[in-house]
Amino acid sequence: MKPLEGLLVLEFAQFMAAPSAGLKLADLGARVIKIERPVKGEAGRQIAIKNLFIDGDSLVFHTINRNKESYAADLKNPEDLERIKKLIQQADIITHNFRPGVMEKIGLDYEQVKKLNSKVIYAIVTGYGNKGPWANKPGQDLLIQSLSGLTWLSGTKQKGPVPFGLAVADMVCGAHLCQGILAALIRRAKTQTGALVEVSLMESILDVQFEVLTSYLNDGGKLPDRSSVKGNGHAYLSAPYGIYQTADSYITLAMGNLWHLGEVLGVDLSAYSKKEDWFTKRDEINTLIAQQLIKKETDAWIFILEEQKIWCSKVYNYQEILNHEAYKILDMQQQLDLPDGTPLTSTRSPIQINRQKLFSAKAAPKAGAHTVAINQEFNL
Template structure:
C-alpha cells in the first residue's frame, strides 16, 4: 500500500479531520485515533435514523473504520506525556480543535515539531487562526450559509437552500489529505516536516470557484432562475425536469437541437441570441413539453442524439443499476459477529479498488498494547 509504514495520530472528531485520516488509512497508513476517555469522539453518539453498529453509531464506523483507538485525557500531564511519546514515533498529527486549544494543551505545532522535527502537523478549523470569525463554531451548515453556498441552490422564490450532504466538511477533509500527502512527499526529498492548515470557510469559498470567479470578473451578482434552477449562470436547459412518470436531468446543449429532438417546434426556432436572456421562459417551455412523455421515452431520444441527459435516480434505483454494480462501490465491515455495509474509498491503486473491512475501534481498545509498546521503547533508550 502506498502509505504502508506511515503512522498517523488522529486527534480530530466528527467529519472533516476523521475523513482525512480515513483516506490515509485506506491508503495503508496506521491511524491511531486519540480520543477522550469520557465518551471518546462525539461522533460515536451521533446516530442518524437511530442507527447503531456495535458500540457506536453507523456514522462513526463509516468515517473511522480501519483505525485504532487510544483513550487519553490530554489535560492530565502523565497521559499527555504518553501522547507525546506517540508523537515521537509518528509521521502525521491531525487535529480539529478551535484555534489556540492545541497550544493550551501543550500540543501546539512548536511543541510537536520539537518532539519530532519530521512530523507533518495537520489542522482543520472553521475559519482559520485570524480574523473576526476565528472563534465562530465551525459547522457545515453554518459555513454553507455564511459562504453563500445556500444562495445558489433552489429556485428564485424559494428560501436559500443548503445541500443535503456535509459537502464542506468532506471537501475540507479531502483538501487536508492533499496537504498532508504533499508534505510527506517534501519530507521524502528534504527530510523536513511541516504544517498544513485547512479551514471550512476557505474550502467553501474554493468549492464556489466557478460562479465566484464569474462574479469577481464582472459577471454580475448571481441570480437564481425562477424555473428549474441548477446553476446561477448557465443558460437553459440546464436543470432537472418532471416527466410523466419521474424526472430527468438536462445539461448543456443547443436549444434548437433539443427542440428538434423532442419534437417542439417553438424550441427548435428559438433565436440563439435569446437563449441566455430568456432562460426562464425557455425552461418553462421545456418543462411543459417533457411532462407529456415518460422518462424512458425522452431518455431514448436524447441519448440517441448524443445529448447530455441522465435519469434522476433515488438510492433503490441507483443500487439496482448495472452501472452502479460495476463500480463495486460498497463494502462490508465487520465488528465481532456483526456486519455493516458502507461505502469504500473511491481511489484505485494500480488498478485495484481499495478495501478496508475492519470496523471502527472500540474506545481505548489499543491502550494496553500501545502503553506496553511505549514502555518497551522507553526501556530501549
C-alpha cells in the first residue's frame, strides 16, 4: 500500500508547477483528478518541448500528468460548478495555480471552499504572491529566473546572464507545494482541521538560492563574482571548483585541498600559500590548472586523481549516462500505456518506500476521459 492511498486530490491546475506537485502525490498513492475545460483541456496540453506531440497532446504534458484522471467542467456553467462543489465536499486536497482573483470570481476560493469542506487542504501556486507590483505578472519560469537573480550565477564574467536549461522554478515550486500539502495532512490528522497552503514561484527560486543570498546579505552586499575562466562551477566557491577541458573531453573538479591537487597534477601552486588566495585569486589558479589538464585525456586524469582521493568526475551527456551501468542499476525508467496503445518511456518517481520503487504505467488522460465515470461514482 502506498502512503497516500485513499486520498482524493482535485487539480485545478495547468502547465508545470502545480501539476508536478499532483504527479508527486499521485506517485505516492493519491487519486488525482484534473479538473479541465471541456474538449481542449488545460492549456499545458499544447505547450511542447521540441514540438513533440503524442496522440494530440504535448510530450511534456504526458510526463507531468501521468497517473491522473481527467474531469471536464466549465466552471462558468452553473450546473458544472454545482457538480464540482459536490466533488469538493468529498476531496482531501485541492490545488490550483490561477492568478490572484480568478477562483474568487468563480466562488471557489479557500474561504468559500472551506464552507463546503472544513477539512480540505487547499494549495495554491502563484507567480509572485498575492500582493505587490508583480502580483498579476505572468508566472513563467524564465521570467522568474531572470527577476530573481538566478541567471547571474552561471556562465563567465564576460558573458551576460545565463538561464538554466530547465524549468527549474516550476519544478522546485511543485516540490515545495507537495511539502506543504504533506505537512498540512499531518496537521489535519492531529487537529481534524484543513489548511491553506501557498507557494509562489518567486519564493521557491529564492529559496533555491538560500546559500548565496545569505552570503550576499552577510558580506556587505557584494554581488556574485563569476569567473573569467570558462567552466567555473560556482560564483562563490574557490579554486579549483569547475569543469575543465582535457585532451579529449571534459573533467570536473570539486572542492578539495588545492596544494595537494597541485602536487598530483604537477602544477606549481606554491605562490598561493593562503587559503584566502584560493578565493581572491581563483581565476589565476583555475587558468594554471586548465593549462595542465588539457595535456592528457580524461580517463588518464581520472585514474591519477581518484587514486589520490581527489573528488573528480567525467562530464557525461544523456547518451553516455543513460547507457552507463550506474544509471541502469537505478531502474529509473518506466513504460506508460497511452490510451491509443502507443508505449511511452518516461522516468519514475525518485522516492522509495520500504525499499519499494514507485512505478505506474498509467498514462496522462485525454481531456474529460473520466467525467462520466466520476459522475456515476460520486453521484454528481
